Amino acid sequence: MVALTFPDGARRDYPDNITGLDVAKGISPSLAKRTVAMVLDGQVADLADPIERNAKIEFLTREDARALELIRHDAAHVMAEAVQSLWPGTQVTIGPVIENGFYYDFFRNEPFTPEDLPVIEKRMREIIARDKPFTKEVWSREEAKRVFRDMGEQFKVELVDAIPEDQKIKIYNQGDWFDLCRGPHMTSTGKIGNAVKLMKVAGAYWRGDSRNPMLTRIYGTAFARQEELDAYLRQIEEAEKRDHRKLGREMDLFHFQEEGPGVVFWHAKGWTIFQELIAYMRRRLRGTYDEVNAPQMLDKSLWETSGHWGWFRENMFMAKSAGDETDDERIFAIKPMNCPGHIQIFKHGLKSYRDLPMRLAEFGVVHRYEPSGALHGLMRVRAFTQDDAHVFCTEQQMASECHRINELILSTYADFGFDEVVVKLSTRPEKRVGTDAMWDRAETIMTKVLGEIAERSDGRIKTGINPGEGAFYGPKFEYVLRDAIGRDWQCGTTQVDFNLPERFGAFYIDHDGAKKVPVMIHRAICGSMERFLGVLIEHYAGHFPLWLAPLQAVTATITSDADDYANEVIAAARRVGLRVEGDLRNEKINYKVREHSLAKVPVLLVVGKKEAAERLVSIRRLGREGQQVMPLDAALSALTDEAVAPDVRRMLKQAA
RNA sequence: GCCGGCUUAGCUCAGCUGGUAGAGCACCUGAUUUGUAAUCAGGAUGUCACAGGUUCGAAUCCUGUAGCCGGCACCA
Numbered sequence: 001m002v003a004l005t006f007p008d009g010a011r012r013d014y015p016d017n018i019t020g021l022d023v024a025k026g027i028s029p030s031l032a033k034r035t036v037a038m039v040l041d042g043q044v045a046d047l048a049d050p051i052e053r054n055a056k057i058e059f060l061t062r063e064d065a066r067a068l069e070l071i072r073h074d075a076a077h078v079m080a081e082a083v084q085s086l087w088p089g090t091q092v093t094i095g096p097v098i099e100n101g102f103y104y105d106f107f108r109n110e111p112f113t114p115e116d117l118p119v120i121e122k123r124m125r126e127i128i129a130r131d132k133p134f135t136k137e138v139w140s141r142e143e144a145k146r147v148f149r150d151m152g153e154q155f156k157v158e159l160v161d162a163i164p165e166d167q168k169i170k171i172y173n174q175g176d177w178f179d180l181c182r183g184p185h186m187t188s189t190g191k192i193g194n195a196v197k198l199m200k201v202a203g204a205y206w207r208g209d210s211r212n213p214m215l216t217r218i219y220g221t222a223f224a225r226q227e228e229l230d231a232y233l234r235q236i237e238e239a240e241k242r243d244h245r246k247l248g249r250e251m252d253l254f255h256f257q258e259e260g261p262g263v264v265f266w267h268a269k270g271w272t273i274f275q276e277l278i279a280y281m282r283r284r285l286r287g288t289y290d291e292v293n294a295p296q297m298l299d300k301s302l303w304e305t306s307g308h309w310g311w312f313r314e315n316m317f318m319a320k321s322a323g324d325e326t327d328d329e330r331i332f333a334i335k336p337m338n339c340p341g342h343i344q345i346f347k348h349g350l351k352s353y354r355d356l357p358m359r360l361a362e363f364g365v366v367h368r369y370e371p372s373g374a375l376h377g378l379m380r381v382r383a384f385t386q387d388d389a390h391v392f393c394t395e396q397q398m399a400s401e402c403h404r405i406n407e408l409i410l411s412t413y414a415d416f417g418f419d420e421v422v423v424k425l426s427t428r429p430e431k432r433v434g435t436d437a438m439w440d441r442a443e444t445i446m447t448k449v450l451g452e453i454a455e456r457s458d459g460r461i462k463t464g465i466n467p468g469e470g471a472f473y474g475p476k477f478e479y480v481l482r483d484a485i486g487r488d489w490q491c492g493t494t495q496v497d498f499n500l501p502e503r504f505g506a507f508y509i510d511h512d513g514a515k516k517v518p519v520m521i522h523r524a525i526c527g528s529m530e531r532f533l534g535v536l537i538e539h540y541a542g543h544f545p546l547w548l549a550p551l552q553a554v555t556a557t558i559t560s561d562a563d564d565y566a567n568e569v570i571a572a573a574r575r576v577g578l579r580v581e582g583d584l585r586n587e588k589i590n591y592k593v594r595e596h597s598l599a600k601v602p603v604l605l606v607v608g609k610k611e612a613a614e615r616l617v618s619i620r621r622l623g624r625e626g627q628q629v630m631p632l633d634a635a636l637s638a639l640t641d642e643a644v645a646p647d648v649r650r651m652l653k654q655a656a
Numbered sequence: 657g658c659c660g661g662c663u664u665a666g667c668u669c670a671g672c673u674g675g676u677a678g679a680g681c682a683c684c685u686g687a688u689u690u691g692u693a694a695u696c697a698g699g700a701u702g703u704c705a706c707a708g709g710u711u712c713g714a715a716u717c718c719u720g721u722a723g724c725c726g727g728c729a730c731c732a
Contacts, residue, residue: 103727111660202727203659210729214659217727249667258705258723312732314657337732371657371730372723380731471732495732522732559689586689594693608691620692627692 003054017050021187024059035059036067036186044070046136046184062191063224069097070186074134075124075196075222076102078189081177082123083112083218092179093155093206093215100232101221105204107155111216117198120218124196131190132175136183144169144180155206156180195229196222239485244537245377251542251600253550254378262375262382264530269550272579273536274385276548276645277529278363281387283647284412288404289361289389294341296365297332305503306340307433309333311472317367338364339497339522342390343504346518351508356518357393357401363529364388378534385529391521392501392508395441398519402449402477402494403456405523409492410461412525413481415646416536420482422462425450426469433473434499442496443475450477471522473499483539491532495522542600543622546643549579549602553639555617556583556592558608565612569605569632576640580605597622603639 004023005011014023020038024031024047038047039058044066051057060067076095083106084090095104106112112120139147141160148156159180160169172181174189186192198220206212223229240246248254253270256263266274285291297319303309308316317334335341342360351358367383374380391401406423413421425446428439454463470476479492497520501507507515526532536548546552553573557566563584573580583592589606596604604620606627611617617635620627630638644652 113660200726201660204728205658208729210658214728216659219727256724261723306732308732315731339732368731373657373659373728374730375724473732556692557689558691561689588688588690588695589692590690591694592692597693604692606692610691618692625692 002051004051005054005056007056007058014051017052019050020045020047020057020059023051023057031059034061036062036191037070037184039066044184046134047187048136049184062186062193067186068224070184071192071224072097072102072222074186074189074192075220076104077134077172077174077177077179077181077185078124078127078192079120079198079218079220080104080106080179081127081174082120084177086116086119086123089152091153091155094159095179101199101219103217103219105206105215105217107206107213107215111203112201112218114201117201117218121196121198124198125194127174128189128192128194128196130175131188133188134185135173136185137171137173137178139169139171141169144171148180192222193224195224195226196220197229197233235485239487239538242485242538242541243377244379244534247537247542247600248378250598251550253537256377261372262370262380264378264381264383270533272550273544273548274529274533277526277533277536278385278387280415280645280647281363281412281525283645284408285361285389288408289359291361291363292342292345293362294335294338294345294364297334298340300331300333302340302344303333306337306500307472307503308336308340311431312336312368315369317369334367335364336366336368338362338366338386338388339390339500339520340504343500343506343520346390346392346501347504347506351392351518353394353508353510353516356508357391357397358518359389359391361389362386378530378537381528381530384531386524387526387529389523391523392506392518393521394516395445395519398445398496398521399449399452401521402446402496403452405494405521406449406453406477409479409494409523409525410457413479413492416539418481418483418539419460422464422480422482422488423450423453424464424466424478424480426466426471426476426478428475429468429470429472431472432470433503438498439475442498446475446477446496471495471497473497474522476522481535483535484541485538487538489531489535491527491535492525493523493527496520497522544600544602546602546639547645551581551599551601552579552643553603553605554581554583554592554596554601555605555607556589556596558589558606560584560586561609562607562612565615566607569607569617572632573605573636573639576636578636578639578643593620605635 001013002016002018003011003013021032024035035047037060038045039060040051040055044060062071076097080092080095084092087108091107093105093107095102144160145157148160163169170181170183171178172183172185198218200219202217202219203214204217206215221229221232223232248270251269252267253273254267255265257265282291300309316336319332319334320330321328342362345360346358363385365383365385370380370382393401410421427443450463454461466478474495474497476493476495478490480488480490482488501520502517507517510516555566555569557563566582566584570580570582583596593604600622602622606618606620615632616629617632618627618629619635
């Protein structure tokens with residue numbers, strides 16, 4: 001006998017090994033019909049599974065949030081069947097559920113093209129309409145391997161071998177088609193429904209390893225209801241509208257061109273935002289950090305010492321004299337990081353324990369030869385500005401320095417409206433320098449700090465661990481922020497480094513007069529300023545807050561009678577520090593409003609005869625209808641107040 | 657770097673199976689002096705990414721290169 005407890009608290013006994021389906025049927029045929037799977041003690045399982053022990057049981061309908069994964073997983077299987085029925089000889093591999101849908105990787109000499117998607121989708125709908133039940137069988141390893149080998153499914157054979165010994169080899173049938181799968185699945189293909197859409201094709205390496213063959217991956221998504229699918233597609237459209245590459249062009253912020261793959265041409269407006277960002281960061285560093293500037297190019301020996309030449313040579317730019325006549329063959333590397341430079345500055349002159357912690361900051365431009373396929377607008381470039389800093393301190397100071405950095409990072413993100421932040425600790429990678437003892441020490445301290453970060457935030461900051469993701473010289477914290485439409489971006493990082501200072505022979509004189517190697521902490525807040533600005537463009541959808549907006553206001557005339565007054569308005573606004581342009585063209589006000597709205601100018605100061613006569617301005621805000629007429633002085637003081645950067649506002653408040 | 661796709665005017669895009677390039681917006685000129693998201697009329701606009709090849713003839717077909725886009729791999 002097994003005792004099952006139902007969601008309403010009722011408890012009933014059933015014969016051993018009764019299936020979920022029979023339990024459901026016993027309650028009511030309609031329940032059995034609409035149930036797609038069951039949940040035993042919180043674990044989703046096939047409805048046809050025999051129940052072997054006492055458990056809490058729940059029946060899932062396809063509308064249940066927990067069924068969404070099943071719908072997508074089933075859809076992946078149906079897609080695989082559709083593909084194999086359309087193109088026999090195609091090998092199947094794996095087809096997992098992912099965040100917004102699912103994919104299935106196929107091996108076929110002729111890769112799929114986007115034109116194939118509608119064809120596959122049509123076949124999928126036929127399979128779904130046939131509504132064949134999913135049934136499970138357990139096979140022996142030998143049988144599974146033999147069957148898949150006979151079918152020519154070599155990847156499946158490999159997968160069977162990869163399944164741990166203590167796990168069963170499960171096969172799911174859907175009509176005549178079957179697949180190796182750990183399950184669970186719904187009761188039949190018809191439960192998937194029709195809110196299914198194939199999204200794109202892409203290449204992907206077998207088992208994620210670039211040494212392995214390239215497979216064709218087909219991405220799709222599925223929802224319980226059509227409205228949800230439609231909403232998802234609209235959300236994708238919304239994200240496309242925010243694309244910083246598109247907004248960058250429309251707002252005249254920057255451009256790229258063929259001669260400079262992965263390097264940015266900043267236009268005046270984009271550079272204004274960039275400089276505002278840097279000015280903001282400089283204010284935040286004032287009093288705590290010393291800003292320095294290390295050379296752009298250094299002899300390669302320095303990079304050999306740091307280890308970069310060994311680990312990352314493929315990703316570095318090399319430079320030497322371009323002249324034919326010169327016999328100077330010295331090889332320089334264009335800096336991919338600021339740390340070796342900062343260590344040289346630390347090493348220059350004898351340092352005492354009294355000088356620590358020494359915090360050196362730099363808005364340094366670094367060059368990295370990123371693989372061509374990695375380049376992506378401002379998000380991944382080959383030359384970028386880091387808001388970088390290196391803290392040289394004692395081991396005892398390390399934890400408090402990490403906390404100081406943490407507070408700076410979190411408050412910076414908050415100033416841009418990023419309140420949801422996750423901090424992840426990345427631990428030692430396989431490719432690394434330094435002894436295990438060093439790594440043990442660093443990871444112990446950082447694990448403790450991570451716990452304290454979570455504690456001090458009252459649970460607002462989530463934390464996590466990325467095993468093996470650390471830098472080659474030390475473990476790191478990665479700061480992941482969530483933008484206005486829920487996308488995550490890794491920006492800030494704090495990396496503890498016991499290795500580089502030692503490799504470079506950096507030391508300070510301790511209390512006892514002995515030479516001691518300092519700990520170095522690498523930290524960045526925005527990370528790449530270019531990328532951070534890209535994130536901001538998408539986060540704000542181009543509607544920058546006034547303090548960041550490159551052009552804060554346009555003064556537009558209604559008739560040329562107001563030209564003189566408009567020029568006065570522009571001059572007055574510039575005097576109080578606003579970034580203002582005039583639009584005195586002989587055009588209708590509708591035209592001007594539309595044009596500046598499309599250019600995402602936050603404020604329009606419209607002046608006509610009436611305003612000119614009474615020294616008024618009619619203010620129209622971006623994205624809002626209607627306007628507010630007020631005296632010029634009042635308008636300018638309201639705008640200058642609004643244009644105060646959040647950190648400056650905080651300082652003013654504290655001073656008051 | 658790997659797989660696939662794309663590259664036509666400043667921008668967004670047409671251009672059927674090869675017959676010698678188009679639209680809208682933007683731009684320029686003129687008229688219009690306008691009250692909050694497109695005033696009217698006229699005009700100019702191209703090494704069809706680049707380099708080869710096939711062909712009587714290539715934006716169109718083939719090959720190579722570059723860049724971009726979507727993934728994968730990478731990200732000190």
